Amino acid sequence: MNKKISIEFLGMPGSGKTYYQKMIIKKNFFKDYKIITNDFRFLGKKKILYILLFLIKYPIFFLKTMILLISSKEKKDLKKRYFYYFYNEIALWLFFENCKGKCVFINSEGFNYRAVFYFQKKCKRMHLNNYLKIIPKTDIKIVLNSSKKQNITRVNSRKKGYKYSKNDIKNYEKQLRILKRIKIFYKKERKSKLLIFENNKNNANKNLKNLFNCLK
Numbered sequence: 001m002n003k004k005i006s007i008e009f010l011g012m013p014g015s016g017k018t019y020y021q022k023m024i025i026k027k028n029f030f031k032d033y034k035i036i037t038n039d040f041r042f043l044g045k046k047k048i049l050y051i052l053l054f055l056i057k058y059p060i061f062f063l064k065t066m067i068l069l070i071s072s073k074e075k076k077d078l079k080k081r082y083f084y085y086f087y088n089e090i091a092l093w094l095f096f097e098n099c100k101g102k103c104v105f106i107n108s109e110g111f112n113y114r115a116v117f118y119f120q121k122k123c124k125r126m127h128l129n130n131y132l133k134i135i136p137k138t139d140i141k142i143v144l145n146s147s148k149k150q151n152i153t154r155v156n157s158r159k160k161g162y163k164y165s166k167n168d169i170k171n172y173e174k175q176l177r178i179l180k181r182i183k184i185f186y187k188k189e190r191k192s193k194l195l196i197f198e199n200n201k202n203n204a205n206k207n208l209k210n211l212f213n214c215l216k
Helices: 017-026 041-057 059-071 076-097 111-118 125-134 148-156 166-170 172-189 201-215
Strands: 004-010 034-036 103-107 140-145 193-198
Touching: 004 017, 004 076, 004 111, 004 172, 017 103, 017 140, 017 201, 034 076, 041 059, 041 076, 059 076, 059 111, 059 125, 076 103, 076 111, 111 125, 111 172, 125 172, 140 172, 140 201, 166 172, 172 193, 193 201
Parallel strands: 004 103, 004 140, 034 103, 140 193
Antiparallel strands: none
16 A cells, blocks of 8 residues: 555535544554544644645645635525635645654545535536645545435434535535536546446445445
């Protein structure tokens, strides 16, 4: 395996992104590696430094995303949340890139996942594809397929965290179509490995085995 590996999950809320992230860590696939997840609280004051480094290294992607966020017609509180995630995620990405020794970044919600929400109001295939081309490259992308009923049931049974709102359910099919476009783009692009997981209890071990074989 490479000294640095980045894994990103793609799937609708409730499809199992966090579950598989935890399972990979539990199965100890990366015994000698420093494991980074999308918990950015440990960055502390260094977060600003990593944001500046990201801006220097990926200026086009940074500016393009900022334009998408600023021009978005989302409600103020939702737009504020997108900004919050973006700043923290770019800081975490540069921390990963500057990490010394063996390091793996297992990201349950990354740049590609956020694109689903950035483009849900206006999603022209060309615009989405152009945006995907400038996203920092992830080694392995894992798309999780799960039914709408299962996803909503899983999410709404959580004691805390994200819940599907009426508006989320209304926009579900639109977001799913964008997710499928992202999957099609990476199938054609072939610059990073793309795995498709059918998420149910019977497939969990098979899915993890496929990932392990992919890492060899």
